[in-house]
Amino acid sequence: MSSLMLQNPTVLLHRGTNRCSSPPSDQNPCAGGDCRTIRFHHRMRNLSIRSELAADTNNGMPKQSQNLSFPLLVNGCTGNMGKEVVKAAMNIGLRVVPVSFSSREGPDRVVQVDGVDIKIHGPSERDDVLASLVQQHQGLVVVDFTLPTAVNENAELYCKVGVPFVMGTTGGDRERLFRTVHEADAYAVISPQMGKPLVALLAGFEYMAREFPGCLQGFIPQVMESHQTSKKDASGTAKAFIKYLQLLGVKIDEEQINQVRDPMMQMEAVGVPKEYLSAHAFHMYNLTSPDQTVSLEIQHNVCGRSMYAEGSIDAAIFLAKKVQSKADKKLYNMIDVLREGNMR
Ligand SMILES: NC(=O)C1=CN([C@@H]2O[C@H](COP(=O)(O)OP(=O)(O)OC[C@H]3O[C@@H](n4cnc5c(N)ncnc54)[C@H](OP(=O)(O)O)[C@@H]3O)[C@@H](O)[C@H]2O)C=CC1
Numbered sequence: 405m406s407s408l409m410l411q412n413p414t415v416l417l418h419r420g421t422n423r424c425s426s427p428p429s430d431q432n433p434c435a436g437g438d439c440r441t442i443r444f445h446h447r448m449r450n451l452s453i454r455s456e457l458a459a460d461t462n463n464g465m466p467k468q469s470q471n472l473s474f475p476l477l478v479n480g481c482t483g484n485m486g487k488e489v490v491k492a493a494m495n496i497g498l499r500v501v502p503v504s505f506s507s508r509e510g511p512d513r514v515v516q517v518d519g520v521d522i523k524i525h526g527p528s529e530r531d532d533v534l535a536s537l538v539q540q541h542q543g544l545v546v547v548d549f550t551l552p553t554a555v556n557e558n559a560e561l562y563c564k565v566g567v568p569f570v571m572g573t574t575g576g577d578r579e580r581l582f583r584t585v586h587e588a589d590a591y592a593v594i595s596p597q598m599g600k601p602l603v604a605l606l607a608g609f610e611y612m613a614r615e616f617p618g619c620l621q622g623f624i625p626q627v628m629e630s631h632q633t634s635k636k637d638a639s640g641t642a643k644a645f646i647k648y649l650q651l652l653g654v655k656i657d658e659e660q661i662n663q664v665r666d667p668m669m670q671m672e673a674v675g676v677p678k679e680y681l682s683a684h685a686f687h688m689y690n691l692t693s694p695d696q697t698v699s700l701e702i703q704h705n706v707c708g709r710s711m712y713a714e715g716s717i718d719a720a721i722f723l724a725k726k727v728q729s730k731a732d733k734k735l736y737n738m739i740d741v742l743r744e745g746n747m748r
Pocket residue numbers: 479480481482483484485486505506507508549550551552553554558571572573574575595596597598599634635712
């Protein structure tokens with residue numbers, strides 16, 4: 405065990421807001437913790453896309469109670485998504501292990517999320533610290549929102565120490581990522597898109613591609629995505645859509661994604677509200693028939709990050725259940741999570 409671990413024994417945080425006084429039960433989705441109706445409306449406010457969320461909810465309540473007893477470690481807490489996931493986890497009373505990692509060395513680094521100190525360890529301590537946390541916290545699940553440059557090394561580390569993980573980080577060498585998990589026979593949920601309405605849209609395209617391959621043969625594509633300037637790679641969600649478009653017969657590759665990162669253009673040409681320049685994901689796919697008489701347009705615009713954080717927590721809960729039940733299948737995507745009704 406590293407000396408840092410001894411100096412900083414991890415304390416499991418169990419914080420909830422909007423506490424519900426009813427006892428937890430299968431029928432009571434408040435599960436003795438938070439009232440999810442409030443969070444449901446909060447999420448509706450934060451979404452700029454119009455989707456029928458109600459279809460999968462029961463008056464805003466989740467269909468099933470969830471076992472929230474597993475510890476969660478969020479990797480990437482120096483970044484935006486890492487912090488958002490910690491907030492979402494604490495909001496439903498999940499136990500967050502207040503440790504995270506960074507690509508940079510530096511002693512005694514701490515980031516605060518909602519008043520909670522999270523100890524940050526650099527690359528030289530990372531392996532030992534994580535291995536000892538896995539020993540200390542039975543049932544530990546990791547959620548990773550780091551950077552494309554970290555995806556493969558991080559996944560290899562999780563597989564080496566034997567911790568199930570949710571990989572929300574996009575980019576990196578995706579083939580190597582899937583190979584790593586497959587060869588390690590590890591439990592993981594991997595998806596470039598964690599937001600429920602968009603996972604549903606992707607599932608729709610998966611269905612179309614399976615049932616009607618080639619039905620958009622010859623259609624001419626245009627793909628545009630706009631994200632905050634700090635985004636390092638092209639949209640992983642757009643890449644996933646492109647895979648389905650290819651199966652539908654559209655000639656397109658990832659290089660054709662038009663990435664908009666200039667704030668002025670985002671406001672003026674794309675229509676991103678000024679207050680969301682630093683946190684948005686707008687996508688537009690336009691498909692025109694060869695004779696130009698038919699055009700299809702698919703657009704999904706998201707402001708803020710809460711939707712992804714909520715979905716990541718759903719994925720972590722789903723994965724914890726799969727580990728607990730020793731499921732034979734070990735590698736999942738978010739369509740699997742949605743299909744089993746695990747997205748609140
Ligand atoms: N699947 C989904 O639905 C979504 C995916 N994403 C993806 O998540 C990723 C993160 O996004 P976002 O939070 O906005 O990005 P940020 O740039 O805000 O944060 C990324 C953080 O990762 C840290 N980091 C880099 N390398 C490592 C490493 N080896 N170990 C630990 N931490 C590391 C960096 O900190 P430091 O400099 O300290 O190393 C940085 O703070 C992106 O790939 C993005 O596309 C985002 C939203 C939704």
